[in-house]
Amino acid sequence: MAVSRRASDRAYQTLRDEIVEWELRPGSVLGEVEQSTRLGVSRTPLREALTRLMADGLVSSQSGRGLVVTDLSLASIREIFEVRQALEEQAARLAARRGDTAVFQQLEIEFAAVNELLEHDDPVRHAYYGLVARLDDAIDTAVGNSYLAAALATLRTHLVRVRRLAVDDPARLSAAAAEHLLIVQAIAARDAELAAHATQVHLHQALRNIQKMAHLQTGLQADLLNRASSTSSALPKGT
């Protein structure tokens, strides 16, 4: 289970992780032979991985001149959040109607105690984001809609890419936890409309926080250029 037995899956996950973690920056050209030799797989499974990445919207064919990692501008983030508002509001509403109350009551307890969890936490906030991921899973399970779950899954991939841009502001994390708590309480109380509204509030604040930080950084482009150390090639180690 450490590594998928299929080479195409390994190539897909590796490239996806590298794009999400900004090791492969937007605009990087992903040549087939170049990446296949780097990842130690043949061109055939690599092409399958690239096809899946294209379907995810993480790479796109730049006018036939090879595949490039898609850009993630502030406008793109706004677009992602417009879709996210629609899907997560629906998910919260349906989870409130159909969810197992006990599951969300348990999550309610954990989110209420999230400030303690934030005090002695990882530098990468592993425990916090793990809790959020468990909430997402609980909502997906409660909704029981595979189409909605699939749409949210691809969306969350893009959101992790966004998250790597915005530095974890402790004050924002605490506020976000309070917003999550309200969502969980509403679902546990089977209040569908409150769950929907609380989700809208949370997403509004999350987007607002990102926009504020982007403004402080005078544009996201400057920030992402300072992050990755690779020059322009997809290979970090030069020849």
Add this chain to the structure above:
Amino acid sequence: MAVSRRASDRAYQTLRDEIVEWELRPGSVLGEVEQSTRLGVSRTPLREALTRLMADGLVSSQSGRGLVVTDLSLASIREIFEVRQALEEQAARLAARRGDTAVFQQLEIEFAAVNELLEHDDPVRHAYYGLVARLDDAIDTAVGNSYLAAALATLRTHLVRVRRLAVDDPARLSAAAAEHLLIVQAIAARDAELAAHATQVHLHQALRNIQKMAHLQTGLQADLLNRASSTSSALPKGT
């Protein structure tokens, strides 16, 4: 432009059309060698086509035992409509805010005269569904959100598959046109909330109509079994 020059695109479009048109029924096993010989392409581009179909949710790997065309039960249709409600409401709302008024005023005129169009129409309602498709395009253009457009595009593929199940009831088509007219009017008037509500009404009625017809047919499974003449093989023409 009649056919894509790439064999993988041709294989993808052909298989996608055949699945949507119920020529390949749910549960059909898509063997690689079988389909590659049938479509006259090699296994490599066919595999790429199958990967894209998996991403679309039209086929799924049945426990490693080969790829099969996904089922489309009444429960699946309800799930699709739950996603559709969320996405199309958002799309209508944003289109009302950002759309070019003149475009939707033109569509308003055409939808107002749709009863004449329905009188002398194709048996497949080509002109009617073409008008609906133009409305979809106009909304996508007005929204200007590539993520939302992509999500709606895959969703519409599934909806065409649903449409092929429900017989075109003239009364329902007329009522649907009236609902569409209200949506277009709301967008042209830049009334975002009315556009959102009118979309919800339309989708509610559309799903209700499908469920009603499914009930009359005593389940969709019986119907789809009567439609396609192929037995269980993916090859309509026997050897």
Add this chain to the structure above:
DNA sequence: AACACCGGCTATGTATACAGAATATGCATG
């Protein structure tokens, strides 16, 4: 000096060959 054309090269797109795994079937044994 600039533009156009030709040639080579590198990239993708496709086909085919090979290996490994899984399943089905048949035979033997209890």
Add this chain to the structure above:
DNA sequence: CATGCATATTCTGTATACATAGCCGGTGTT
């Protein structure tokens, strides 16, 4: 007669070889 094991067949997964097309560089001509 049933069940388990072994074997064969067929499938997917992977690699590599080949063709074609687009791009870049060079050279010749105006």
